[in-house]
Amino acid sequence: MSDNPDIRQAVVDTARRMYDIGLVVGTAGNVSGRQADGSIVMTPSSVPYVDISVDNLAVVDLDGEPVSGTARPSSEKAMHLACYNAFFEVGGVVHCHPRYGSMFALARKPIPVCIEEGIVYVGGDIAVSEYRMTGSDELAAEVVRHLGDRGAVLMANHGLLCVGHSPEDALHTAEVVEHTARVAHGAEALGGVVPLPAEIVESFANVYGLIRSGW
Numbered sequence: 001m002s003d004n005p006d007i008r009q010a011v012v013d014t015a016r017r018m019y020d021i022g023l024v025v026g027t028a029g030n031v032s033g034r035q036a037d038g039s040i041v042m043t044p045s046s047v048p049y050v051d052i053s054v055d056n057l058a059v060v061d062l063d064g065e066p067v068s069g070t071a072r073p074s075s076e077k078a079m080h081l082a083c084y085n086a087f088f089e090v091g092g093v094v095h096c097h098p099r100y101g102s103m104f105a106l107a108r109k110p111i112p113v114c115i116e117e118g119i120v121y122v123g124g125d126i127a128v129s130e131y132r133m134t135g136s137d138e139l140a141a142e143v144v145r146h147l148g149d150r151g152a153v154l155m156a157n158h159g160l161l162c163v164g165h166s167p168e169d170a171l172h173t174a175e176v177v178e179h180t181a182r183v184a185h186g187a188e189a190l191g192g193v194v195p196l197p198a199e200i201v202e203s204f205a206n207v208y209g210l211i212r213s214g215w
């Protein structure tokens with residue numbers, strides 16, 4: 001988990017960057033972080049990114065009950081909370097609708113992670129979770145099923161969810177995933193992605209596991 005004492009500011013900064021680099025449009029997507037006391041700070045529902053500040057974030061416990069403030073947490077809070085409940089090491093969660101990653105989610109095709117550094121940051125190919133309705137507990141359970149040894153999962157017909165040791169780290173993973181989806185999409189036009197040798201994939205996946213065990 002992150003040792004950043006100011007998780008609120010990290011959530012605000014990460015949410016703004018996610019919007020600025022085009023991983024979401026409008027008020028879509030959401031960002032959260034785990035505070036040292038175990039509570040979860042989350043971007044509010046339906047507030048434009050330019051208006052999000054440390055003063056209007058939602059703070060909830062691991063059951064989703066409000067801890068402080070009056071801000072309504074994102075309607076997609078269940079999948080954030082499921083990640084924190086399932087993985088004690090996770091300190092940040094980012095959900096976004098990136099252009100290329102979403103193409104794979106709509107086609108329900110996994111993203112082949114065929115770049116060494118991609119495997120180090122994500123753990124390997126990025127699966128597509130089964131379709132479940134937005135905001136449902138069923139979607140939360142389905143998404144978490146894929147994140148035990150991965151930093152990212154695609155949500156069928158929807159978008160991308162990434163976990164990290166902090167909100168910033170989860171966003172970095174989202175950027176790596178989007179880059180990988182983009183070049184994999186392009187490689188398809190050039191005859192298809194050539195996989196890395198299996199032993200290389202295994203070796204770098206082990207590095208991901210090692211890094212995550214230190215979160």
Ligand SMILES: [Zn+2]
Nearest residue numbers: 029095158159
């Ligand atoms: Zn969404």
